[in-house]
Every structure is written in C-alpha cells, then in structure tokens.
Amino acid sequence: MTDEPTTPASGMRDFLPEQVARRNHVFDIIRDVYEGYGFEPLETPSMERLSTLLGKYGEDEKLIFRIMKRGQKLQRALDEDPSEDELADLALRYDLTVPLARIFAEHGNDFPRVFKRYQIGPVWRADRPQKGRYREFYQCDVDILGSESTLVEAEVISAAADALERLGFDDFRIHTNHRKLLDGMMEIAGIEQEMRSDALVAIDKLDKIGLKGVVDELDERGLSDDAVDTLMPMLDQGAEADSPPFDNQRTLQAIADQIEQTESGAHAVSDLESLFRVCEGSSAGRHLYFDPYLARGLSYYTGAIFEIRSDDFPGSLAAGGRYDDLVGMFTNQDVPACGFSLGVERIIDLMEERDMFDIDETPADVMVAVWDEDFAADSMAIARQMREAGLRADLYPDDDSGFGKQFGYADERDIPFVAIFAPDEKEAGCVAIRDMDSGEQTEVSREHAGEETARLILKARD
RNA sequence: GUGGGCAUAGCUCAGUCUGGUUAGAGCGCCGGCUUGUGGUGCCGGAGGACGCGGGUUCAAGUCCCGUUGCCCACCCCA
Numbered sequence: 001m002t003d004e005p006t007t008p009a010s011g012m013r014d015f016l017p018e019q020v021a022r023r024n025h026v027f028d029i030i031r032d033v034y035e036g037y038g039f040e041p042l043e044t045p046s047m048e049r050l051s052t053l054l055g056k057y058g059e060d061e062k063l064i065f066r067i068m069k070r071g072q073k074l075q076r077a078l079d080e081d082p083s084e085d086e087l088a089d090l091a092l093r094y095d096l097t098v099p100l101a102r103i104f105a106e107h108g109n110d111f112p113r114v115f116k117r118y119q120i121g122p123v124w125r126a127d128r129p130q131k132g133r134y135r136e137f138y139q140c141d142v143d144i145l146g147s148e149s150t151l152v153e154a155e156v157i158s159a160a161a162d163a164l165e166r167l168g169f170d171d172f173r174i175h176t177n178h179r180k181l182l183d184g185m186m187e188i189a190g191i192e193q194e195m196r197s198d199a200l201v202a203i204d205k206l207d208k209i210g211l212k213g214v215v216d217e218l219d220e221r222g223l224s225d226d227a228v229d230t231l232m233p234m235l236d237q238g239a240e241a242d243s244p245p246f247d248n249q250r251t252l253q254a255i256a257d258q259i260e261q262t263e264s265g266a267h268a269v270s271d272l273e274s275l276f277r278v279c280e281g282s283s284a285g286r287h288l289y290f291d292p293y294l295a296r297g298l299s300y301y302t303g304a305i306f307e308i309r310s311d312d313f314p315g316s317l318a319a320g321g322r323y324d325d326l327v328g329m330f331t332n333q334d335v336p337a338c339g340f341s342l343g344v345e346r347i348i349d350l351m352e353e354r355d356m357f358d359i360d361e362t363p364a365d366v367m368v369a370v371w372d373e374d375f376a377a378d379s380m381a382i383a384r385q386m387r388e389a390g391l392r393a394d395l396y397p398d399d400d401s402g403f404g405k406q407f408g409y410a411d412e413r414d415i416p417f418v419a420i421f422a423p424d425e426k427e428a429g430c431v432a433i434r435d436m437d438s439g440e441q442t443e444v445s446r447e448h449a450g451e452e453t454a455r456l457i458l459k460a461r462d
Numbered sequence: 463g464u465g466g467g468c469a470u471a472g473c474u475c476a477g478u479c480u481g482g483u484u485a486g487a488g489c490g491c492c493g494g495c496u497u498g499u500g501g502u503g504c505c506g507g508a509g510g511a512c513g514c515g516g517g518u519u520c521a522a523g524u525c526c527c528g529u530u531g532c533c534c535a536c537c538c539c540a
Contacts, residue, residue, distance in 0.1 A: 005531080060538070062463090095540085123540085128463085130534070139540060201538085297538065307540095319540065343540025371498080407500035422498060436500075 011127070011135025018361055023138075025359050026167060026348055027120055030140045033163040037155060039118035039142050044099040046122065050091045056098045056329065058197065058299035063125045065092040065135075092124035096141040097300070097339055098326065104145055104337075105330035114146040116155075120344075132315060132346045143339030145327065150275040153304045153322065156340040158282040160308065160318050163342060165283065168356045172317065174287045175307045176248075177294035178272055179321070181255070184265025188258065189230040191223060197299070199223060203235065204295035207309075211236070214293075234258060235292045248276045248290035255292060271304060300326045306340060313350050318342045364394035365457055366433070367410045371422040373399045378421050382431055385450030386419070391457065393419075410436060417457060419449070435460065 008014050015023065053064055066088035069077055077087050093099055096119045104111065120140045127133055142159050144152040157174055164172055182203070186196050202217040209217065211232075218228045237254040252272055259265035272290065279285045287308075296305045296319065303322030310317055320340030327335035351357055368383040370376055376399045386393035394415060396406045403420070410418050420432040420441070430443040433453055444452035 007531080010531080063538080125539075127539070128537095129532090130536095130539095133539070137540065316540065341540065346540060369499095402497070403499050404496075405500085409500085411500050418500090420498080424498075434499080439499080439501090441499090 009135075011129035011133075013134065013136070017363070021359065021361050022351075022357050023344075023348060025357070026344060026351070027138075027140070029166050030163045030342060030344070031118070031120060033166055034118040034140075034142055034159055036162075037116070037142070037159045039116045039159070042100070042103070042117040042119050043121065044093070044096070044103055044119070046093055046124075047090045048093050048099055048102070050085065050088050052102055052330075053091050053094055053098055054085070056300055056326070057094060058297065060094070060125075060297065063127050064094050065124045065126050067091055094125060095123050096121065096139050096341065097143065097323070100141070100143055100145075100339070101323075101326040101337070102330050104327050104335060105333075108327075108331070108333065108335070111145070114144060116142070116144045118142045132313065132343075132349055134345055137343070137345040140342040140344050141339055143337060145335055145337040147338075148324075148336040150271055150278055150304070152338045153275050153306075154278040154282055154284065156320060156338055157279070157288070157306055158284040160320075160340045160342055161282075161284040161287055164308070164317070164347070167347065167351065169310065169347075169350075171312075172287055172308050172310045173289040174284055175289050175291040175294045175309060176272070176275070176304065177291055178268035178304050179301050180264035180303060181259060181268035181272070181292065182295060184259045184262035184268060185231055185234045187262045187264070188234070189227040191227050191231070195221070195223060199231075200295035201297065203293050204297070206293040237292075245286070246289045248288060249273070251290045251292075252276070268303075275304060296321065304338070310350065312354070313346060315346070316343065317346050317350070362414050362416065364392040364413070364415050366391055366417040366419055366453060367394045367396060367406075367413075367415045368419045369403060369406045369421070370396045370399045370401075371420075375399075375421060375426075378426070382419055382421055382446075382449050385448075386453055387450075389450030389454040391450070391454050407434075407436070416460075417453070419453065421446070 047067065050064075050066060054061060057064075066084065067090040068074060068087055069089050073089070074087070100117065100119070104115070118141060120138060122136050122138050124136050127135060129135060140163075142156050144156060157176075161172075161174065182200060183196070186199060191199055198221045199218060202214055202221055205217065206214050215228055215232060218231070219225075223231075234255060237251075252269060256269045260269055276288065276290070279288050294305060294307055296307065300323045301321040302324045305321035306319060307316040308318040309315075318341060320338070322336070322338040324334070324336045327333065327337060366386055368379045368386065370379045379395060383393045383395045394413075396409065401409075407418060416436055418434045418436060420434060425432055425443075425446070428443070429446045431446055431449045431453070432441045432443055433456055434441045442456060444456065
C-alpha cells in the first residue's frame, strides 16, 4: 500500500466503458454528418513546436501546455536565467485550427483548390478546471480553406447545426456577428486600435453582466465616455428578442445605415446580408441569430464569427469563424479560411444532464458458459462458431464456477443470452441457449450452433 | 492568476454548529437458504487510524492553524 494518488491529473478524466460507448456514439454521429458534407479527415500530432503556437491566440497563450526541453538542451537553457518559454521547445496543441493552418502552409499544393477537412481529437489547455471546462478535451472541427464566399460560412455552421440536431438538440441559437462590423463601430466611436480587443472582451459579456455591466466595464477598461456613448446605441439597435423566429435582415438593416460609412463596416454588412440569404436554404437557417454583441476572444478571427448557445448551458457549445490571415502567418500565400468547432465535452455533459443517451451498451450478444475444465475447449469452439456467424460472443473467463455464478456474471454485464454446453447437451448433441430475460432455454444443434443462435437472437429482437 | 465551498466504508452521503462509551445508513461486494440456473426475497459477513500535518483539551471525525486535492464562481474559453 502506497499513498500514490489514483485519480487522474487535475482537469483530466478517465472514461469507463459505458462512458466511452456514449462518447463514441456522439463522435460517430458527428463524423457521419461531417462526411455527409464532403469534409475529408485530417490528423495532426498532439504536440507542436512551441513557436508554431505562440502569437496566434492572443492573451490565452499563457494557457498553452509547454513541454520542457530535454537533456543537454535543457541544461544549457537552465544555465542562462531562462524565461518559461525558453525552457520549452514543444507544446500540446491548444486547438485544431492553428495546426491546420500549419499543415496547409506545408502541403497546400497537395490539397484541392478549396480544401474541406474535419478533425476530431483532443486538445489541451492549462486552464483551471470548472463545469464544462477540462484541461484535456475533444474538439470536432470542420474547416474550409481557399474560398472567400459566404457559402463556406453557411456550410460549416450548417454541418454543426445538423450534427446537433442529429444528437437530439433543437433549442440552440447560432449567435452570429462579424469582426469587421465591430471594427467599423469602434472606428466610428473613435476607439484606437490598441483599445479594441479590450473593448471586445467587455462587449462580449452582455449576456452575463447586462447592458449596464458592459458600459461599466468599458469605462473601467479606459474607454472615453464619448466613445461609449457612440458605441452602445449602435450595438443596441441590433438588440432583438433572443427567441425565434429571428429577423436578422431587419436587425442588420437597423445597424447598416450608420456602419456602412466605414470600409470594414460596409464589407461586414455585405457579408452578413449574403450569409443570411444563403442560410435560408440550410439547416442552420432557423437557428441563426444575429447578435451584434458577440465578439469572441481568439485573435485570429477576421470576418464572420459564430457561437452556439443553449439556454441550459453557461458558455458556448460550439464556436468558429473566418480567419483569412492565419495561413499567411506560416507562409506568404494568402489563404482565406473559415472553420467551426463543436465543443463535444459540453455537448456530452448536457446530454448526460438531460438523459438524452439511449444506446445499446451491451458488451456482447451472447456469453458461452463453461461447465468444467474438460468442456472448456468445446466452449471455446462454440464461441468461435458464434463469432463466425457474426455474433459478439463472450466466453466465461473461468472453468470452475457453477452456472449460478456464471449467470450472475452475464446478468451483471447485461448480456441477453447464455449458451450452455454441459454433459446433458453433449449427450444430446445440442447447445442450450438461455434467454436471460425470460429464463427460457432453446436448443440449437451443436454442429450449427453459430448460425442457429444468430437466427434465434435475431428473431428474439423483433 | 483571484474568491468561495467540500474532503467520513468501493460509491452516494449522515454525524461536525452544542467535543465525551465499540463512527452510522443506503447502494455495492462476499457467503448461506439454492451441488446444472441468475435477477426478486430472507439471513449472515467483510470493509473506516474520519485527506495530510500540527495545535487546543482530561478527551478531537467534531474546535483552531497550516497543507494538499477536488468542486463551484471570476478571468478567459469548447
């Protein structure tokens, strides 16, 4: 006995078989939907060079899990009063988007002119854990590189909306805004460039701290009263009821007149108009909610931005947007890009809370019992016949237990049938198949035990 | 990085405020009733130096200080 901890490291989780089954169920549906849109799978390593990740995320960079240099390099670094970043040369990936930009910069010529990819995998953030927030969590990303059309925005949010609907969600909103719209507003309000990201953070909090809260926070962050007085009414023209049906076009028009005097504002209005129009034909359409207060923290977004929210969950279930300059940070070429990421952990948490899982978690279709040591080879042979007939067959893992114990084991694992081959059955040349639900036993021939059992089970399921 | 809450059996928790004989419950686990047959029932059993360290006291699971871990909130984010 030692006092070594047995819980996973902070913010990390173990998954028991039942949980894995549920998670896989969710991943399977999402993958199926994404592939249905023609997205191709792409995988990148869990670790990246630290320099690849630095400078892409803004403030959040401090949450990147750094990996220390090793051996002599570490010694050398230690010798010269190093900063945290000088001690590390690698890092766990912080999201799936920046690695995508890197791989596109490397392999761009190998991809089609417009490249649609999806990726499902874990990412790591050194955040303090909290409800719906983990240090290791899966993201399910779709991204389209190489097109400036708003059709691309429409595709990625539709894929996400379809996936959510397939998982059983209905009451979610896709909050939509545009970085350039916010830029235009801030320009009109005379907010200098270096204040703008601060302003965005405050604006983004509307749903949490309310209108007055936003005004106070803008004030605290050092914006002039003039700027705040100009900015807030513009934002507020966009305020509409946050339940469907949403009249996004009208909301946009209310803002457009003023905002179109700036170049970026005009660009944003035209983008959003086009997006709203295109989406009318998509599954995202009825969920789309133009929200001028949506800002988003990540610094790489350049155009439309999105966040999916449900009233039952604090924070967002999914997020994304256009990031036309990210690939350019790795190579000279300009590659327009837009992506969307489902926060599956939060989706799964919410599904657990709402008891939305309804899946068959049985680990096997049938368990083959073992009478004694002398019958063990026969039991193995029967299990093999069952598997060859396409059944998931489990073999009782011991040869000296009574049937009572063996049935208990099958019952505990929710295995619906038990196959029995003991002296009586051997005598009769049969295998007894016990229905664990009813207790009824049916005999199948020893020779064709596989197919006959498969038929029997199939029939019982109807 | 900041604030708050919690830590007692394998699990979920009572007991702590108002210190005092062998620390409880439910569930789970093991055995028996049931030597070719489970689930339900009845009977029995195992399992805890009360997170860790120190202090106060005749006496600490209970009060005080520290520490670690987890959870929740803030910041920020999927």
